Amino acid sequence: MLIKPKLNKLVAFAAVASLISGIQTAQADDPEHTFKMATGWSGGPLMNIGAKAFAENVEEISDGRIKVQVFTGGALGNALKVSETVKNGVAEMGHTWMGYDWGKNPATVVFAGYAGSPDSERMLHWLYEGGGVELQREFREEEFGVISFPLFIRTAEVFLHSNKPVQNLEDLQGLKMRTAGAWLEMAEELGASPVTTAGGDVFPMLERGAIDATEWGTPWENIAPGFHKVAKYVIIPGVHQPVAPFELVINKDAWAKLSDEDKKAVETAAKLTTLESWLRIGQEDAKALAFFEEQGNEIIELDPEVQYKARDIANAWADEQAQENEWFARVLEHQREFTRLWTGADTYRDVKTRE
Template sequence: MKKLTTTATMLSIAMTTGAMAEPEKFNMATPWPGGQIMKSANRFADRVKLFTNGEVEIEVHVGGQLGGALKVTETVRNGVAEAGHTWMGYDWGVDRTTVLFAGWAGSPKTDVFGAWLTEGGGAELQAQFRDEEFDVVSINCGLGSPEVGMVSNKKIQSIEDFKGLKLRTSGAWAEIAVGLGASTVTVPGGETFEALERGLIDALEWGSLGTNRNAGFHDIAKYSIFPGIHQPTVIYECLFNKDAWERIGERNQQMIAAAAEVEMYVNYTERGHEDAEAYQFLKENGHKFIVLDDEVLVEVARLSAEWADKVAADNPWFAKVLESQRAYEALWENSENYR
């Protein structure tokens, strides 16, 4: 797929081309039970229909309707669904490299991560990696603000507080947090509320303030723990079955990429707005905000770098992406001084 010049150029092409008699209809698998992330997926689908002049229509399905909720990539690759909307880190059990593209404990901040993807070659690496290792077409379609570190029934602030903590998480953090003494488990999003409510877990990480507020976690847990040490940023991915992708032709492929490009920005600003509103709401309703001790942040940085170096030693793709990400992040060193 050719790199986009500008979204405006793509829209100009879209408005001058007639529609097909019969649209290509794609089913889109997701891991999402609903909420803001599902809203973003549906908005992307609506924009695809608009940009392609109705030549491609996408129907979005909640998690578990089309294959396993955490098996979106497999569902798309096998053709059970033509498309998917997911967080790539759910495939970390297949290849740890996925978390580097999805956001992890050692990620750059959101603005740097986004710039690495679009300007630093990250998106091209991602497309090649997903093609070669998972046999799917991959496009970024969502960029999120830092997540809440944890929603918890317990006050968590020091390293000692992590000892024996039953934590729902996923991706790299499921392994890294063990170094702090936590016991980690991965469950689909639709099961997290019940797990916390029933005491099967002490804490969970799921999304940003707005996403967590919309999920109602504040009704069953009184603490939000900051910062989002496990996820300084989050990237959502749109996947396509390769046979289905080829059927729609180059022009519609570029229109879909343009729709994803727009949704990256819209998703980012929407999440920021919802986070601000959620903070005010939660504060007014007596929710407690806890900031982790500096010693925790230092130890997490050490554990994350150690984990990444260990994985890179045995995984050429991981090593290649990690090197690119770290080199690009170095360009932004001390950038707060001039921005």
Template sequence: MERRSFLKKAGAGLAVGAVAMPAIAQSAPTVKWRLASSFPKSLDTIYGGAETFAKRVAEATGGKFQIQVFAGGEIVPGLQVLDATKDGTVECCHTASYYFVGKDPTFAFDCALPFGLTNRQLDAWYRHGNGLKLMREFFATYNVHNLPCGNTGVQMGGWYRKEIKTVKDMEGLKMRIGGFAGQVISKLGAVPQQIAGGDIYPALEKGTIDAAEWVGPYDDQKLGFNKVAKFYYYPGWWEGGPQLSVLVNKKAWDALPKEYQAILEIAAADAHVEMMAEYDAKNPTALKQLIAGGAQLRPFPKDVMDACYKAAQELYAETSAKNATFKKVYDDMKKFQADQVLWGRIAEGTYHNFMASVR
């Protein structure tokens, strides 16, 4: 008798749930947004971050919230997506914020700073330090709400037509390099060029530039850089953990129900982890294939690394003296980084070195 009573009550509960769920779905507003990516579709991992984000939002809302993703150049050029978002041409974009250091160098903290934080360190600073709070305050001045949405991990140092043996070899080198790093290498006599991902290969092929960095083996192989430059350097000291972000027009963000805002945050966080995992899975195979195909793998000489580090510190001191917002964020990040480097060296760094030694 008790069992029949329980089943009857459970059945009634299920019936209520079956009615309630559609009612909730029906009450949710239908929203359609456009997202402008800075990247070409051919770069399935980094462009795919925006697709993963949009897919998760649609799934979580039963298709009520649709975000259509457009590749770089389909609505606006890849390096103009911030302005398009800020001005309301599109509701959001997916980009590397350091593309916009020409507007304000503070943008670099949302992506990568030369000799800055790694992926995990940046996540820690954003989530358990002051990183997200400080950057949300900064982005608000550009009418934008930022959502971390992807990371590539430590990148490679790029492709070069000639070997880099000394600091002198940097003089006059025309190099495609993103973000703040261009200002660092210019102190060593190099000539930085900011070129969107899809335009790098032809510039390198034609000799318009002498070297180019992008991301790492998987993407670099797709873009074919090994066909036009054979020396492949590491590490990308300017890309310790470059973060990608979804930037949302502030008015569009504020107009969303709180539930939709939460879904966007969660979808971006999932895409964030997915991108890093995919790069970690695919880069090793691509690197082996590139080397088998003739790529000459080279570490940057220590004197080059030292000179670049010194130039970066000079640049940060100069920039901090001129830009109070940059100084505020930089001082906070630098303090956080000191403990992160210590911890990483003791635990994970030692572990990685040992595992490499016993292969």
């Protein structure tokens, strides 16, 4: 004779089974590591296809074992001192531009990009195929006590969004411009009056007339902060910044807690995000100048004399730094040796066409 359990027992069994299953699912979904990420950005592409994209990529690649909570600039510390915030353990990770630390060690700008840098394609090859990533990791750990990988990369920036037309060396004399990194010194040599400030302060300063002009990012990146709304002139090309690799910094204690598999997930996510950012920016930059013209901006191309002068100043500055700084000399020569390998690359890569 078949004995059927009472309905209430079946319901009870089902409830217990569901509870156990729910606990197991929750445990599977709980990340093994939850890291706070400090950034220098209030929003825009640096946040959306940089820091936040990395957080999504690393969570997916690690199968949910690593979760990164991204904070806007200033939320966890000074937006210009993200590496310090991370080293001190206020945040386990950070997204920054290494050039902000140039005052502590000017060798940071060789990794971060400056007026003497190669273009973005060559920089990417140097980083990932020429040994730059390994050199960057060694430098940051030895000199700053943090783990470092490239994360996000810019193509050439806009030279200036300006309230005044700028085309030649005379136009730069006394120009109050916001910038950062080693270009502060170089811009002075060109005759400008540069200042630096965190990204979130740039728009109001430009709007109030506290500065005449600002550099920030590439044509597309500069749409989001709205500089074109308060500055009529868009000055190109960005001779001060032919490329700008950004950086993932990681607290050493947090890094040590990761398994080898998860360390690899972090490296892979950072590289993927960097390559994806380069592709996206390149595509969107192609549309941006037309956008500025539609908004009533005037596009001005710098005279060749300004471009040549900026490059000459940058190379002389780099040579001077290399004489006084062992790390600078090492990284500069490493990068220059790589670029010499690419000498003449345009002759076998670029096919001339009629437009």
